[in-house]
Amino acid sequence: xxxxxxxxxxxxxxxxxxxxxxxxxxxxxxxxxxxxxxxxxxxxxxxxxxxxxxxxxxxxxxxxxxxxxxxxxxxxxxxxxxxxxxxxxxxxxxxxxxxxxxxxxxxxxxx
Amino acid sequence: xxxxxxxxxxxxxxxxxxxxxxxxxxxxxxxxxxxxxxxxxxxxxxxxxxxxxxxxxxxxxxxxxxxxxxxxxxxxxxxxxxxxxxxxxxxxxxxxxxxxxxxxxxxxxxxxx
Numbered sequence: 001x002x003x004x005x006x007x008x009x010x011x012x013x014x015x016x017x018x019x020x021x022x023x024x025x026x027x028x029x030x031x032x033x034x035x036x037x038x039x040x041x042x043x044x045x046x047x048x049x050x051x052x053x054x055x056x057x058x059x060x061x062x063x064x065x066x067x068x069x070x071x072x073x074x075x076x077x078x079x080x081x082x083x084x085x086x087x088x089x090x091x092x093x094x095x096x097x098x099x100x101x102x103x104x105x106x107x108x109x110x111x
Numbered sequence: 112x113x114x115x116x117x118x119x120x121x122x123x124x125x126x127x128x129x130x131x132x133x134x135x136x137x138x139x140x141x142x143x144x145x146x147x148x149x150x151x152x153x154x155x156x157x158x159x160x161x162x163x164x165x166x167x168x169x170x171x172x173x174x175x176x177x178x179x180x181x182x183x184x185x186x187x188x189x190x191x192x193x194x195x196x197x198x199x200x201x202x203x204x205x206x207x208x209x210x211x212x213x214x215x216x217x218x219x220x221x222x223x224x
Binding site: 009045 | 114115144151152153154155156159167202204212213214215216217218
């Protein structure tokens with residue numbers, strides 16, 4: 001069965017410091033991985049997906065199949081990055097879009 | 112706002128009552144999803160539609176839950192004989208098709224008292 005684990009419920013970093021939000025997954029096939037973000041009082045929205053290999057708002061995430069991880073990283077955190085971050089897995093790259101979400105990590109960037 | 116719209120935003124109901132929520136997806140999107148989110152958890156998949164066809168249902172979707180998308184546009188999620196455990200945020204999302212970004216609504220928060 002597929003599962004997404006985000007081990008940190010809360011994460012605080014100072015502005016300008018590097019930040020890494022951890023995500024591990026279990027799935028026997030080739031999953032597609034995503035990071036979704038929810039800012040205060042806003043709806044859940046896509047931040048990035050591994051297949052596009054983009055950097056969005058300074059964030060990057062690399063899929064490590066050996067470690068079954070998809071950690072989200074940013075070299076210099078900004079106050080506006082404070083939000084709830086969810087890692088999500090879609091088990092079928094072709095027919096996907098049924099997302100399995102982790103429990104989320106609440107990131108606070110301290111000024 | 113041309114995004115996914117959900118109504119009502121909040122619903123308080125007594126245990127045993129039936130409730131119905133509505134989701135209006137982005138107009139050109141053929142896929143529509145329902146998720147449930149409880150406190151401290153990520154969204155959990157309930158069901159999804161491809162146009163008007165309900166293609167998959169989670170085991171979380173008990174017999175008391177039913178979802179429809181009669182004309183392939185808006186969708187309704189009905190919960191019959193509500194229980195306190197049904198209290199949660201119910202999220203709707205839509206997408207253009209498989210493997211494309213899903214856009215979420217702001218959710219309907221249900222409280223069963």
